[in-house]
Amino acid sequence: MTRSGKLCIGLSLSITWLNGEGWRRPDSDVENIHRAEFYIDIARRAEAAKLDFLFRPDSLFLDASRLSSAPGFSSLDPSLLLTAIAQETQRIGLVSTASTSFYPPYVVARQIQSLNWLSRGRAGWNVVTSMDGSDNFSDQPMLSSAERYARAREFTDVVQALWASYPDEALVLDRANGVYADAERVRPIHHRGRHFSVEGPLTVPTYPSAKIPLFQAGASEWGRDFAARVAHGVFAAAPDIAAGVDLRADLRSRADAHGRDPNDLRVLPGLSLFLGDTESEARDLYAQTHAGQNLQRKQAYVLENLGLDVGPLPADMSITPDMLSKLNRPVRSRTHADLLRRLIERETPTVSELLERPEVSGSAHWLFVGTPQDAAREIARWFEAGAGDGFIALPGGSARSMELLFENLMPHLIEDGLFDADYRGGNFAEHLGI
Template sequence: MPAAKRRQIHLNAFLRNVGQHEAAWRLPETDVSAVTDIEHYRRLARLAEKAKLDAIFFADHPVLKDRSQDRPWDSLDPFTLIAALSGVTERIGLVATASTTYNDPYGIARRFATLDHVSRGRAAWNVVTTANAEAAANFGFEHHPDPDARYGRAAEFLDVAFGLWDSWNDDAIVGDKAGGVFVDPDRIDRLDHAGPHFRVAGPLEIPRSPQGRPVIFQAGSSEPGKELAARYAEAIFTAQPVLDEAQGFYADIKSRVRAHGRDPDKVLILPGLSFFIGGTEAEARALQDTFENLTLPTYGLAQLARITGIDFSNHDLDAVVRVPAREQGGNQKSRHDLVHHLTATETLTLRQLLRRLSAGRGHRIATGTPEQVAATIVEWFGNGAADGFNLIPPALPSSLESFVTEVLPILRSQGLFREDYEGTTLREHLGLDRPSKARRVAAGFAAAAE
């Protein structure tokens, strides 16, 4: 290992059933039963681990999405799935998304603390407030709360979770068999949190976990989302299709992190990256065409309506389309802006627009040779746009296999990506410190309980 090692790119594999692309399931190679087949996910996890990626990553959609007839969506609970995968992997990080809107903090804190124990320090929680308004009806809510309400709850949720994870001092377990003292209750702190959203006594019943607490990922690029990230997140998953905007986002977040008194080098920005890799650029474009030729307009129209709030289903698919600029607000702000920008700067039929949107869904797309894909990564990494990427394979396992086989060696040859894991925990993979336990003013568990 060289004395002054180069800054390293961080790469996660975003695993969505048979691939992120809406048409992946229609490829001849795809086994549609893989959607709920644990063996499929085991193969993907092992492939990612063999490639020494930082982590595997699962999204969360606690609702059956509309147009479910057109494509497979996330059909398994991501936390349960990743807990199961902890048993068949040894080193790779495990990032599961979970909602602060539709969970309670004690339940989340104990599940993720346990995941950190059973994976021996590989757990991360991707904190979301859930964008899909239909989820509300599965949890007894009249309406999906608005973003301010969701993010207010999220911040308090994280305060509670952090407090619970800090219940036990690392040396709380004494294990004095002769003296009959299993733990020292003075080294376990109650929480006694009482806030607008939650009242949680604590302590957590779980000893402090290998990473101190799970790594906190955050996804969501609205204003309150960025503020939440700046205060709590250690890695940020964001959709950034264009370099200069990605640079702006990167600079904005790092500056907000600094403003909160945190070290910006310890908050990693990881845009999504989808890719179509070919031996030549033409082959890569042909591969992308293969996917796009299999898209279903019904699905694309539903997505477009979700992004823009506008129903284009009566618009001729082969007529030129213009998407109006966004008014204030909207749940899919950056995606709406992107679609507007596309149709304002290019002449696209509705069919062409739907095809174009299918590839990245708002994420950066790299289509080309392995060298071209690697060059995009290095360009963003070297120019203040990314500390790494959430790789979003259009089809699984094939696209991930291509990336691992063809692109990773190029990054390795430039000394930008690890040859092997150096640590055993996800924090070590990501270059993040193990947090020390916050000292609580309140007395210990024993004292407070008496």
Template sequence: MSEKHLCIGLSLSPTWLNGWGWRKKDSSAERIFSADFYIELTKKAEEAKLDFVFKPDALFLHPERVNVSPAMGGLDPTLLMTMLAEHTSQIGLVTTVSTTFNPPYVIARQLQTLHRLSGGRAGWNIVTSIEGADNFGHKNMPSSEERYNRAKESVEVIRKLWRSYPAEALLVDRAEGIFADKEKIHPIDYKGDFYDVKGPLNLPAHLAGELPLFQAGASDAGREFASGVASGIFAATPTIESAISYRQDLRNRAMSKGRDADDISVLPGLSLFLGNTTAEANALYRDAFAHLSHEQQLAMVRRILGVDLSGFAKEDKVTAANIPHDNQQMHSKTHAELLKDYIVKNEPTVQQLLSRPEVISSAHWIIIGTAEEAAQQIEYWLDKGAIDGFIALPGGSISSLQLFFDELLPLLVEKGLFREEYESDTFIKNLTKQKN
């Protein structure tokens, strides 16, 4: 058994609504734009001593899909986390902000505000965005290379801004008449390829220290960026082999940048289809995607890889030769690379390919079974060096979420893999304790 404790976060995106899950009577689908829904969920997560709650974000809506799903719609995560700070006291609050569409000064100020209002519990999931350019006056999305270069520079500026008004500069010395020590507050006078920022920031840092950064680095550029700045790295690792390889690569890259390998925690998304029996869990998984027609699955493959399989029979093999070298339609590099790798290694039939999680659901690690079966698999992945923790993505039904809290987490505590109590009231210290 591993002596290391898991770092566990919960996605506040209601993943159990995916597919036809939102149609279940107990899904709470009508509450996903209301405050009380997230307050209840986050309080439950804090009672379970989770490291953090996390809200992904997208700056666009797919109107053509909104009749059958939330279609990427959602509340602003930073405003949501600020509200949740008032209803919690120890759990980490990880918001998502895009460096492609937001200037560094605004990001630095909003995050520092959340950090202070939450008492040192904020975290930032850095995204470069893959869609939404036309909502910000741009005709096209910048290239992946440009987005990551911009993100790297943005983080550099933001960190300088956070340090430009350090916590110890705030004195509020009534006797001497000194509100803040101006000698400790300084402009940053930053000039880069994308940003010119004078500074300083107009509010002090929090005594807890800088908030932890998170990122989902999948491509080579993404991994380089994430391994240099992130405390936690979100990952799509559908197999244990891909998880081990990914984690080792990120640890090696971190060390090459002068960091300790344990400075980062690799946290794959974990889609949990939990039932009271294995058969019940399997039924949940089948039902979640039963609405997808053969044509819709073919369209998803075409969207991910640019491969048109409409003329293929279900038993025909799909090989590397069928994958275009320059796929201009590629929506997500993560999904594309995982699906390419699967095709190259396995040469599946069309039917096998269409049933892949990357096609019908997501590229995440999936566990379908009872809470006990899930605990065993999580322990196995931890022991094999595949993970440092995970982001819980309950699927199929809200019952998966309930079993996650009521059965799976207590089992992980019983196995000595997860905490019974928080070690600190600040997020960064709780993250550090989990690694020790």
């Protein structure tokens, strides 16, 4: 991806602005989060602000115990939702999530290519290896991280082979001679692998001249290697500049080792934005959003990921690396566990400081609390330091953060020469420079 050396910016449609206490605000519109119109309105505003793409994450399990206090991962099917959005937008990219852990490759290939047609070449695929939800698909135990990524690599190869199995050039559409397609150009893939047996060809032809960009979010050793092999964009958890610089340098090095041009890969940290017209307004919004956080849940998170029970420890006690034991059991997310260890090794925070960090209280994303003008300066600082090639916007606290993103922050980035003022090319891949 070259895209003039400018930022690449996507918006998460995971209603992050309704997390914590945000959904309780009178203007949250939480009643409509399962209606297409709610997201279509957001999509139109994002497109007017010229964001590169919309990203719909997904989860294939529901923790019902958390529904008493927040919407959680309750969500619509990504491909169906983005299909509805496709009919009401013209240029913005639409990145759907599909799991390689549970879905058949043929179904995913068909869904994403169908979205590409219905959006006129604007589909992208977020390739995920699900960490939860296996009991919704079988009684088999969840695969290890290494096995999930081995399956994902074969899965992705199969999907791409299926996309190529029915090229749009095969469509002749010769009415005079009664030839619809050149059947010789539509071929089975005859795939027989360790995880899948797929004959092909796909039932949907490729959308003309519109390659489908691939995105990935794994930050473990296996996830990084997989992303470096196949992804055009990597969604990253990077709570500080140093973490972003290290991750981006590692991914670019891995891409080069796999024979790819490192510039073809964009590292996109998640950016949690609590925006206000004034700094104090933004700080108040952040405080109100997190006022109901459960202390015991945060302590349990540290225990799960580090094996350290901070509950009995004094709040002002510093946590040092020698207090951390090497865990001999699997953790739910090796990425988040490693981020916590890195934080302690680098800063030796006190117990109270640790429990307030985004690595514990949030989702380990880059956090900004302040005005759009200050956010633009901070984004420029990250970009210039090589901590990312753009970001995934995660507006927080209220819909006002999202409005300020569209109406104030994006114009600042355009005025500063960090972001393109309009879309390029005729489809999503061309706009990104693929």
